[in-house]
Amino acid sequence: MCRLICLCKGVREDAISEVIDSAAHPNLQVVQEKTGAATNCGRCINAIESLIEKSRSESIIEDHK
Numbered sequence: 001m002c003r004l005i006c007l008c009k010g011v012r013e014d015a016i017s018e019v020i021d022s023a024a025h026p027n028l029q030v031v032q033e034k035t036g037a038a039t040n041c042g043r044c045i046n047a048i049e050s051l052i053e054k055s056r057s058e059s060i061i062e063d064h065k
């Protein structure tokens with residue numbers, strides 16, 4: 001089962017990961033624009049930023065393979 005990240009907008013982790021994976025330079029603003037997440041109370045911003053951070057560090061690892 002997929003984690004619900006943004007309770008206000010009902011946005012799940014897989015939807016956010018998809019945006020992060022398809023964006024050339026993923027950041028909070030891109031996720032907000034594409035999914036609507038983090039556009040209300042902002043409680044989910046930390047969770048979204050850690051997903052972005054995670055994908056960045058994974059791509060750095062990929063680059064060094």
Ligand code: FES
Pocket residue numbers: 005006007008009037038039040041042043044045
């Ligand atoms: S939980 Fe995402 S904006 Fe409120």
